[in-house]
Amino acid sequence: MKLVCAMLLGFVLDLIFGDPHGLVHPVQIIGWFIDKLKKGMQYLIYGCSYEEVKEKGIERKAGMEKAAGFFLMLFIVAGTYAVIYGILYVAGMIHPLLRFCLETFFIYQILATKSLKKESMKVYKKLKEGDLLGARKEVSYLVRRILTRVKWQKRMWRRSPKIRQMG
Numbered sequence: 001m002k003l004v005c006a007m008l009l010g011f012v013l014d015l016i017f018g019d020p021h022g023l024v025h026p027v028q029i030i031g032w033f034i035d036k037l038k039k040g041m042q043y044l045i046y047g048c049s050y051e052e053v054k055e056k057g058i059e060r061k062a063g064m065e066k067a068a069g070f071f072l073m074l075f076i077v078a079g080t081y082a083v084i085y086g087i088l089y090v091a092g093m094i095h096p097l098l099r100f101c102l103e104t105f106f107i108y109q110i111l112a113t114k115s116l117k118k119e120s121m122k123v124y125k126k127l128k129e130g131d132l133l134g135a136r137k138e139v140s141y142l143v144r145r146i147l148t149r150v151k152w153q154k155r156m157w158r159r160s161p162k163i164r165q166m167g
Helices: 002-017 026-046 051-055 062-092 098-108 113-128 130-143 144-158 161-166
Strands: none
Touching: 002 098, 002 113, 026 062, 026 098, 026 161, 062 098, 113 130
């Protein structure tokens, strides 16, 4: 029941305040760890950075990259869970109210209801004005990572005859 209350309170805080500006977002911290671990794994696989692999024309090791990606995902998910669980466990040992407050804060940080509404309304406003290019620009702010992935997939599709044969 306490967790449900923390979830509801976190949701209400998100509706009131939106994403907290000025605070480091947990996703930024996780992204930093992903970047460092990815570079380390690339160095373990190739003995150099990915940029150097491209420059030197070293043949890619797809199987090793997939295995490294799996372990990266596993480490990030398990690590994130362990850190949050540990923080909440220690907080609960200090005082149950501290744990509740931290649960509420973490849930508040995870959600983005108000911010997503605010950003999507910018798209709506541009569409209502008939500014399709402006709307596309606003959408790009919302889905930058998705668009980047789509561009990457299109580049890979154009460059690799083997991928085109499979598709």
